[in-house]
Every structure is written in C-alpha cells, then in structure tokens.
Amino acid sequence: MKRISSRRAKALEIPQSVKRRVWERDGAQCILCGNREAMPNAHYISRAQGGLGVEQNVVTLCADCHRRYDQSTEREMLRKLIKRYLQIQYEDWNEEHLRYRKGSFMAGGAEADAEETEGEAE
Numbered sequence: 001m002k003r004i005s006s007r008r009a010k011a012l013e014i015p016q017s018v019k020r021r022v023w024e025r026d027g028a029q030c031i032l033c034g035n036r037e038a039m040p041n042a043h044y045i046s047r048a049q050g051g052l053g054v055e056q057n058v059v060t061l062c063a064d065c066h067r068r069y070d071q072s073t074e075r076e077m078l079r080k081l082i083k084r085y086l087q088i089q090y091e092d093w094n095e096e097h098l099r100y101r102k103g104s105f106m107a108g109g110a111e112a113d114a115e116e117t118e119g120e121a122e
Helices: 007-012 016-025 063-071 075-089 111-116
Strands: 038-043 058-062
Touching: 016 038, 016 058, 038 063, 058 063, 058 075, 063 075
Parallel strands: none
Antiparallel strands: 038 058
C-alpha cells in the first residue's frame, strides 16, 4: 500500500479520481499531438515548484510531448499552449491557485481527492 506522509506530498500527488476526470476532459489523448498512447499525469506547474495535483493543473500528454515539456528548449512554447488549453477548459482558471501554500491546503476543494490517494496503489 502506498502511504503519503506529508500534507505537501498529498497536495502534489495526482489522485486516481483526478486522473480519470482529466483523461475524460482531454478526450483520452495527448492534448498537444493527439497521440492516444498518453497519460493524464503532466503537471502544468511542476511538483518541484509546488504544483498541485488538481484537474486545473494536470493535462494528458504522450511520453514524447511530456519529455519535450519537461526537458527541452521547447518548454516555454509548450507551456503557453498548455496554459491556453487550461484557460479554455476552466473559465475561472488562475495559475496562482495551482501552487501548494502552507496553511491553505489545496484550492478547489481537492483535499478529499488527495486523501483518497492514501492506500491507493499507482
């Protein structure tokens, strides 16, 4: 069984329920290239920067696009595309609400989703 120890780690983890909703929202394909061999596990704001594991911060990317987003000189261009996509999906999307802030655990009522991951295996 997977056990998440800290509140920050819980906030950054992507719960299975969020992955399912993101997968459906993104049409079961990479939002950048349309590849169906994709996973809903890419943070717009990275975990290293405190990016929350909530729908408004997670997108479906194929392995190639995820690598390009995380590790290439194309990052800024891809970031703009992903940001625009999320803004279209969520009328009230606000980048400032997508980072972990100590003392204000998880925007958007996603605390229950994070707690749901306790005991869930990936």
